[in-house]
Every structure is written in C-alpha cells, then in structure tokens.
Amino acid sequence: MIFDVNVEIGRRSDREIREPWSRDDLLVAIRKFGIDKVLVRHAVSREYDPLIGNELLCREIDGCSEFEGIWAIAPHETSSIDEPEVFLQKMKQNNIRSLVIYPLTHKYLFDVHTWSDIFEIAIEYNIPIFLSLKELNSPWSDIRCVLTAFPDLRLILNDLGSWPMERYFYPLLKNFKELYLETSTMRLPMGIKNICDTFGDHRFVFGSGWPVMTPASALTELRYSAISKEARNNIFSGNINRILGEVKL
Amino acid sequence: MKTKKSIRYYAEKGQPIENAFIIDFHGHIGPYRAFYNPGVSADDLLAMMDRMGIDMSVQFSNAVMSSDHVLGNKAVKEVSDLYPDRIIPFAAVNPRYPEEASNELKYYCGECGWKGIKIHPSGNNYPVNGKLYAPIWEFAAEHSRVVISHSWDEPTCNALAFDEVATNYPDVTIVLAHCIMPDFKGAVELALKHPNIYLELTAAAPLNGLIEWMTETIGVDKIIYGSDLGGWFSPGHGMGPILYADIPDDDKCKILGANAAKILKINEINRN
DSSP states (O other), X not given: OOEEEEEEESOOTXXXXXXXXXXXXXXXXXXXXXXXXXXXXXXXXXXXXHHHHHHHHHHHHTTOTTEEEOEEOOOGGGSSOOOHHHHHHHHHHTTOOOEEEOTTTTTXXXXXXXXXXXXXXXXXXXXXXXXXXXXXXXXXXXXXXXHHXXXXXXXXXXXXXXXXXXXXXXXXXXXXXXXXXXXXXXXXXXXXXXXXXXXXXXXXXXXXXXXXXXHHHHHHHHHTSSSOHHHHHIIIIXXXXXXXXXXOO | OOOSSOHHHHHHHTOOOTTSOOEEOOEEESOOTTOOOOSOSHHHHHHHHHHHTOOEEEEEXXXXXXXXXXXXXXXXXXXXXHOTTTEEEEEEOOTTSHHHHXXXXXXXXXXXXXXXXXXXXXXXXXXXXXXXXXXXXXXXXXXXXXXXXXXXXXXXXXXXXXXHHHHHOTTXXXXXXXXXXXXXXXXXXXXXXXXXXXEEOTTTTTBTTHHHHHHHHHOSTTEEOOOOEETTBOHHHHHHHHHTOSSOHHHHHIIIIIHHHHHHTOOOOOOX
C-alpha cells in the first residue's frame, strides 16, 4: 500500500501552465502511479484563508475513499479559526486527523508563545502537525526551540529542501523522538538508508509533493533505496497509518 | 533495447532497468563541504548504478565548483581507472587558474583521452562567456570534446550567456546541466536555435510535466538524463520522472542513454 502525505489540490496563484490542480487531476495521478491513499490539503487554506480552505477541502474530497483531508490551523485569536475546543469537534465531525500550519505565509512566528495552545492540544490528542520547511525563515533553530518546549509534539516536516540538510536534522532526530521526515525531496545518495540505519525507518513518511513535483521521483527514490522490504513498506504506508491510528479524537 | 518488457515494468518493481542502455551524464566524485554524505565510495557508486541498471556514468569532481580542480581531477582518475568500462571521466577546470586549466585539459583530455570537460561558472563565479573561458572553449573545439556546463538562471550562466557561447563555438557540443533552471523556456529556445546545444535534466526532472513539455517542444533527441549521481544525489529521484513519463519507451531510451552515447561516440555495452 502507498499512502502519500504531501499532496495539495485547489487553484494556486503561481500555477505553471498545464500543471494539474483539481480533485479529478489528483485522482488521475494516483491511479497512474498506483498510489492507494492520499492525505490531501487545499491550496485555498494556504493562500487565502484556512477556514474557507478547510470547508472547501471537505466538500471537494467528499465521497472519495482514496482521500483523507488535512486541515490548516492558525492561532484562533488572530485568525478565522475557531477556538480549540470547537475546532476539535469539527475535526471529529469531518474525520480530520492531522493538521498543517503555514507560519510564514500566514505571518506567524513559529515559536512557543504563538502556538502553545494548539501544540498542547495536538499533544493531548496525538494529532500530527505537518510543517513545510518553506514556511520558516530560520527553520532548524525554530524547530529546535519549539521541540525543546514541546518534545512530545508529533511534527512531520515536509519539503526538506532542494539540497541535502542532514547536518541540520540529524541532531534533531537524535533528540526529539516524535520528529518525522516526509520523503518527497530526499535524494542524498544512501540518504534514506543512512537515516533508517541510524534512527529507524519509523522516522519517515512517504510524500510526493504533487502537483508541483511528479510522484515518480519520490516513488522511484524509495523503491530503489537499499533498505529492507519491511522498512520500505513502513515508509510507504505503515508509519503514517500508525501515526493517524493513534490520534485520539 | 535489451528486452521486450516495458521500462515502467521495472520501475514499478524497483528492479534494474534492463531494457535500456543508460548513461547518467552528470555525476560528482568526492565530498561536498555542505553535505553529510557517508558511503559514497567508488564501490558504493557502482552499487547505486547497478541497483538502477545504469550502464555508465559521466563523472567529474565536486572540487571544480568549490575547491581545488587539480585535486578533483586526480580523484576522478582514481575511480575511472578502477572502472574504465563504467565511468566516463570528464576533466573539470576552473578558469581562474588559466595555465593550470590548460595543463589539466592537455593531460586528461589529451594524454588520457577523456571525452569531455566540465565547467561550473556559478561555483567559480565567472561568466561562461567571459574571456577566461575562451581558451577552454577553443580547446574543446580543437579537440572535439563535449562540454557540460552548470546552467542556471543567474548572471554567470543564463540563456543569454549560452546563446553567445553557442554562437561563437558552433562546433562544440554543449550540454546544459539543469536546463538553465528555472528558465526552461530559455533552455528549449536555445536547443531549438543551436544544433550544438543539448539539455541535461539534473534537478529539473522532478517538476511535474516538464519532460512531457520538453519532448513536445523540442523532440527527444536533445534531452539527456543526468542525476548529480554520487556526490550530490542518488539516481532514482531524477530518473523516476523519465521512467514514468507519458512518452513512448523508444523516446525514454533516447533520453536515458542513446542521446548521450551518440554525442560521446560510445557504443552500447552489455555489462552482463
């Protein structure tokens, strides 16, 4: 089974001509590449408004068994987002088990003061938080500070960058057991194998970066990595299924 | 074509691509200062190639863009001497050391018979159409050597600079690594305008739909697979988009190796 956790639907302001974007485009893509399930976010949540994007997402993926939604969240004091208790109820009603935050795009600091309410709830309910490295100005020191304050926060890093970043994230993987990496840009030679050998394959979840990237890259990188079949299966789906299965909503 | 199974068949199984002769046109020997990259010895490099079914790999040194080109060429020679039928060594030179660059080319491309030259205008912070590069282009023209250059949409190596070089040296086969990323439109315009310009896909291939767009725009004969194999990236991330592209397998074979073999004048070998 292949479970892709890095997928975004919806119209994008910087779309390349002919770039796919819609729910139907995504269905075509996952069938072409043999992807069984996707954790999908909505571009409107990122580019326009989290609440409107979240509602749009639920409408658009309704009835598609291959899709599970991720909702965007932001501090409720300064956004359209509901207070945490109300937000949690809506998550449960809509079968949402994971969240994504966009600190840079939505103009929030990624720090303990801004996000503490949300991170405390995420820890209490085992809700994983997805965060793209593109969303931080000083990603590694910011992540270190937040995880030092919230070591049990399940943080999954998307879009690790065009160039290998091992020297930044190795110390973080060593010190924070609930930090996970998504694979869409993992391409250092032997990189996936070295991390599996050092920290365990459970630190990875599979992501493609669709629609900006073709799933062919991440699929091929993982299929040809020199790791065991069991480790590969865990990265393709086992790890994210376990993480989402442990959400207590 | 080695067998009748489709290229995608092997990709989906994670097995070596047995039905295409594959040349990876972009590889780096040696460490890069910014990466933690254990386990990329010569044997590791060959193991990565075998896992994907890569027959041959063009290799040049990481040192050309970030350090000592003389040291780097020696490191490449050590590996290519170990695996002469798998590694295609290119001499990498820094134009800021004109006399040394000339000597390096005379030795490696002359005495050793290496087939090509690698330059990195961005890493050496010197424009590809600048006067210090002129002797290198002249050497390549005189000795019929292929030149692969880092190309990116930045002042030292953008479409405008390569337009001038390709015009001034029409007999030099120029391979634009990274397709002037992200100015792909500029890259394909150059490939259409200049018979001596080829486009190499390192780092660009993962962008969704790029390969299909390029093949529709310029055909397949001037598109070449490369991955930054070894010192930077593993081959799968860059090869995957070709393996799954919505183009015929014959076209994939051209991109994966036949086009490179043609410009390098290499006959297909059977590693079995």
